[in-house]
Amino acid sequence: MLQIKNLEAGYGKVQVLHGISMEVPKGKVVTLIGSNGAGKTTTMRAISGMIKASSGEITLSGKRIDGLESYTIAKLGLAHSPEGRRVFATMTVTDNLILGAFPRLTGSRPKGDVAGDLDRALELFPRLKERRTQLAGTLSGGEQQMLAMARAVMLNPDIVLLDEPSMGLAPILVEEVFRIIEDLKSRGVTMLLVEQFAAAALKVADYGYVLENGRISVHGPATQLRDDPAVKAAYLGGG
Numbered sequence: 533m534l535q536i537k538n539l540e541a542g543y544g545k546v547q548v549l550h551g552i553s554m555e556v557p558k559g560k561v562v563t564l565i566g567s568n569g570a571g572k573t574t575t576m577r578a579i580s581g582m583i584k585a586s587s588g589e590i591t592l593s594g595k596r597i598d599g600l601e602s603y604t605i606a607k608l609g610l611a612h613s614p615e616g617r618r619v620f621a622t623m624t625v626t627d628n629l630i631l632g633a634f635p636r637l638t639g640s641r642p643k644g645d646v647a648g649d650l651d652r653a654l655e656l657f658p659r660l661k662e663r664r665t666q667l668a669g670t671l672s673g674g675e676q677q678m679l680a681m682a683r684a685v686m687l688n689p690d691i692v693l694l695d696e697p698s699m700g701l702a703p704i705l706v707e708e709v710f711r712i713i714e715d716l717k718s719r720g721v722t723m724l725l726v727e728q729f730a731a732a733a734l735k736v737a738d739y740g741y742v743l744e745n746g747r748i749s750v751h752g753p754a755t756q757l758r759d760d761p762a763v764k765a766a767y768l769g770g771g
């Protein structure tokens with residue numbers, strides 16, 4: 533589904549990613565683990581075209597996407613739920629969700645049933661359903677985070693990049709986010725997940741990569757990483 537080869541990227545003269553290679557197979561959940569500043573968000577941004585790769589190859593279903601604009605990449609079926617609350621504050625929850633489907637309406641992929649998908653998204657995120665007529669800017673931070681995630685799902689994507697979906701959420705909402713990720717997984721949605729809760733991420737994921745200073749240091753099946761003493765000590769609270 534998604535293949536990354538020797539990806540290098542950064543900001544201006546600052547190189548953050550030093551040649552990373554990874555793969556997200558169809559229907560699988562892959563997690564990217566790493567300390568603050570390791571380059572996880574930068575990886576997501578380079579994949580979705582928010583920043584340009586300076587070198588390397590990114591392919592989506594066999595098609596090169598590095599160098600394409602992010603809107604074009606979205607039309608090809610890759611959704612990015614970015615870190616932080618990137619919602620349209622002065623639009624309602626429902627309108628934000630409908631906008632999430634917009635790239636597919638103008639792309640060559642099947643347009644599908646937007647109204648039906650909107651109903652399904654609201655079922656999946658009951659908190660958003662209760663607040664569907666509310667302006668997104670008036671939602672709590674956690675709710676905005678969920679809206680960003682639901683909007684990504686509205687693309688009906690082949691693959692979703694989820695960057696810290698549980699960031700800043702109360703524990704009960706963190707559980708809800710992981711329940712939603714499980715639910716998406718059971719529907720066969722391919723995901724690349726970055727999460728501060730590495731242990732929880734490795735539970736839902738099939739495979740994991742550890743990013744250290746812009747390089748992949750370890751990778752393997754999620755169950756194997758969960759038992760890896762070095763990974764445990766560094767990222768799973770030693771437990």
Ligand code: ATP
Nearest residue numbers: 543546548566567568569570571572573574575615
């Ligand atoms: P965190 O868990 O803290 O979000 P991360 O692994 O996602 O960390 P990145 O956000 O990818 O890390 O950041 C990697 C490096 O790139 C950091 O040193 C950061 O300061 C730098 N960086 C990130 N965004 C920018 C930017 N817009 N301009 C310049 N440098 C940036």
